[in-house]
Amino acid sequence: MxxxxxxxxxxxxxxxxxxxxxxxxxxxxxxxxxxxxxxxxxxxxxxxxxxxxxxxxxxxxxxxxxxxxxxxxxxxxxxxxxxxxxxxxxxxxxxxxxxxxxxxxxxxxxxxxxxxxxxxxxxxxxxxxxxxxxxxxxxxxxxxxxxxxxxxxxxxxxxxxxxxxxxxxxxxxxxxxxxxxLVETAPAGYYPHTRKDDASARTGATEIADTVTTVQDLDWKDMLRSPLFYMIGGAFFSAATSSMMFFGHVSPIAQDMLGISAKAASGVVVLLAIANTSGRMVWGWISDKLGRFKVINILLVLLVIAMIGMTQVSSYFAFASMVMIVGLCYGGFFSIIAPLLADMFGERSLAVNFGIMFLMVGAGAFVGPRLAALLKIATGSYVQAFVTAGVFNLVGIGLVFLASSYWKKQTTESAELFVQLSEK
Structure with missing residues (x-):
């Protein structure tokens, strides 16, 4: 059909x-x-x-x-x-x-x-x-x-x-x-006929555009045996924790740092929601062009910059700008989870694999706001929360680097093996 x-x-x-x-x-x-x-x-x-x-x-x-x-x-x-x-x-x-x-x-x-x-x-x-x-x-x-x-x-x-x-x-x-x-279930192995022979489109979502490799379908048990899961899962947990340290307290943070009313702070909350929505819609599309790992690293770097910026802001405009950066990045992570899992572990068990990875993000969303609240109580300000969030993002960058290197090596070895088998 x-x-x-x-x-x-x-x-x-x-x-x-x-x-x-x-x-x-x-x-x-x-x-x-x-x-x-x-x-x-x-x-x-x-x-x-x-x-x-x-x-x-x-x-x-x-x-x-x-x-x-x-x-x-x-x-x-x-x-x-x-x-x-x-x-x-x-x-x-x-x-x-x-x-x-x-x-x-x-x-x-x-x-x-x-x-x-x-x-x-x-x-x-x-x-x-x-x-x-x-x-x-x-x-x-x-x-x-x-x-x-x-x-x-x-x-x-x-x-x-x-x-x-x-x-x-x-x-x-x-x-x-x-x-x-009106919605049907996607057939196994579906690929658009009009793009069937377009090798660059078929592999553009991965970090190595090699037309002779195919992604091995892994179920959740095999995925949990792969080091890739823990590298990427750790990166998503780090990103979610750092982002939600900010998301969960954006209104009180604005009131505390800028001395504004709750009503004025609600405007920042709206900007955060708009940025979050925009980030989800835009970054997924960009990852099709640049590759998932590159985009994840860009998002983590931007989050580090935003957290550093939050320790220095003193005006509503500067604060709102940092808020929107965080929203754009957090939304971007959500848009990349499913495509990245399909790239690395195949589509057959994507629903289960996505659900497991979603737990990592959920854990970060649970930890982040509570950690920010504890740091605020302990230090009397949110500055230490921003510093801690920046450290989480730096850890995420390191994990993504390891995952990207591992994935490239794994993909290259698969391609070489495929060529050797084809020549026999």
Whole structure:
């Protein structure tokens, strides 16, 4: 079957699904309305977000295994039903226990949609444009925060929390289920016929453009035996930890360093969200042109510069500039995970392998904000947090250098072996 035009339709439909799932990134706008409506504390209400993100970080690896036996369409449909159903259930919540249970259901639906049901399947339709496809998909999820934050704030203020959740639950369920029904599963070994003989396009995503090599498909067990996994996983953990040391405290950092109000600091948060979305969409495409390792190193170097800059800023413009650099880089890492794994370990087990690597990023996102908070308490300022974040990025650069060298050696040896076998 010819998927040349259909794959772009599937990409567009999955971006729409991810925009719906992006409500998780805007959940903070619902925390205070939930607390006020039910007369709970902010801490109690915010635990709903923690539950959702924990489910989202832990489940992709298990759902990835399920995808080897179940069509991606069914994963997406289940995600839409659970996401919409979870929000509908939240609209009738009467106790904290119910809030947490329904938040878990919503979180399960979110992770079935993004990243499980969309990223690993659609990337397989774009072996010639893996970075672009992954970037647009992850960018769609981040764009959801830009859309749903103001929409959610307006709806909760005008309609109230129960009606808002009920309305969004219905809209999300219908939208995702309809879109999912039109999406097909990528056939094994798919490559666009129009680009079949374009050797540079076929290998441009890797660091060595050698037309005689093919990537060996490794399952999760074999991937965990490879030193590459730990080098790249360590680099992603370092990048996520350093970025989230900043992401998790951007508003209080702005207020502390610039002496501005919380309202003025919210403008910086918006800039960070926009930069994060843009970074996801742009860096994936750039990695198709320059190579994954080069782009990862660029992002890590930029993060080092941003962290050094943060220790010196004294104006709103300078602070906002550093914020946007961090956002652009953090978004870029998310767009490169799936393409890089497909480059190194093949596409057959991409869903599971992606889920495992996603845990490394999730661990960094968990550690980063807490580490920044501890350093702020210990030193009385965020300067030490910036220095520590810079060190994490330097470690990441070293790990990427080792991974790149190992990958080049491995690829060269595979090519030489292939040539020797061909000559016999």
């Amino acid at each position: 010819n998927y040349e035009s259909k794959r772009w339709l599937y990409l567009g439909l999955c971006i729409i699904c991810n925009i719906c799932a992006g409500i998780i990134y805007a959940w903070s706008v619902f925390v205070k309305p939930i607390a006020d409506h039910f007369q709970w504390t902010i801490a109690d209400a915010s635990l709903s977000f923690t539950i959702m993100t924990t489910v989202g970080a832990c489940l992709p690896m298990f759902v990835g295994k399920l995808q080897e036996r179940v069509q991606s369409r069914m994963i997406l449909i289940a995600g839409g039903v659970l996401l919409g159903g979870g929000l509908l259930a939240l609209s009738s919540t009467t106790s904290l226990t119910q809030l947490y249970i329904f938040s878990m259901v919503t979180g399960l639906g979110l992770t079935l949609v993004y990243p499980s049901g969309t990223v690993s399947n659609i990337v397989k339709f774009f072996p010639d444009k893996r970075g672009l496809a992954s970037g647009l998909l992850t960018g769609g999820a981040s764009l959801g925060a830009v859309i749903w934050a103001p929409v959610g704030a307006i709806l909760t203020e005008t309609l109230g929390v129960p009606t808002t959740f009920k309305l969004m639950g219905i809209v999300f369920m219908v939208t995702i289920v309809f879109a999912a029904w």
